[in-house]
Amino acid sequence: MSALTLPSRPPGLLTARVQDPYPYFAWLRQHAPARADRKPGRPTVWQISRYEDVRALMTDGRLSKDPGRVPGYVPGPTGLNRHLVQADPPDHTRLRTLVIAAFVPRRIAQLEPFITDNANQLLDRVEQHTHVDVIDAFAAPLTFRMICAILGVPGELDNAATRDTLMATIAPAPGLDPARVEGDLHALLDTLIAAKRAGGERSGVDLLGALVQASDDSGAMSEEELRWV
Template structure:
């Protein structure tokens, strides 16, 4: 096994380098205004946003998800045990991952469907062969509805990542409306 070689420290802070995917040849942007994400932000914005997001990943919050994760995994396993051949990614790993991301973000369980998955995936990992007709929902509308629900004290408001970010944004102005959509 080869050792991991890290770039020189100066390279990590070199302003000539960027995580902006728009500078990558062949990059396919997602829907307008939703092409940026925390992992694609350069320092100062990345540092500020990461600090806000990290608050959602304290051990206490993660521990609160444990029963949900266990129940979800068991339900998925119950479904696959009835089959002789199973695509583990499609039948277990992908749905479990999607449900965990939704739980952390605060997306209500009733939105766990193909349309929501396709809409959110179009914002996360746009692909050149993505058929726009498959994306039934408007990502802006979906995220704006979730943000409005958090502001109105809706389901789990403030307990999940999106609720915590909305609260931080409203309390301190630490995030813009656009940043709430792409964190």
């Protein structure tokens, strides 16, 4: 394998971060392991690219993942950024303890037949076409079905509207209004939570049912945390 030749300045933004990010990351590690991204009127964002540095910072109690602690931060109208990934201890520890039960090896193993069956169904459809878009024909619908299975989405809500809302949150299309995505997701989550409570499914094995039960029975999380965790 030939040695990687690094440019004197970072590769172009489009090529680096979309088409081929690895030369960009390699350039950062060698030339700018702690690179400040400064834009007028916005907080400075630091890109940390070396593993050792990232690990040290992730365990440094002086730093925060909560965007609300950034000077000048303005939260969205529905609080989409107030979720587990952007929470600090002790809130992160408390919420993670409630969520992690859905992802233990035993639970994942229980989903394996469901995953295999759905993957085979989608592949059977793919075989009927000469040309396919792997994302649209396989990856996106399989991801949606897995999300529904883990959350425990009721059958009547397993439809195109639910799929479009969830997938827009995961991979929003260019030009999509963030406020609209937040509003649609807010409404969907409220509908799902209400369906769990109305259907008496709080004690089910699915993640959402377990979280609703934790919220209602022990107050382990607030209504807002239940919606956005």
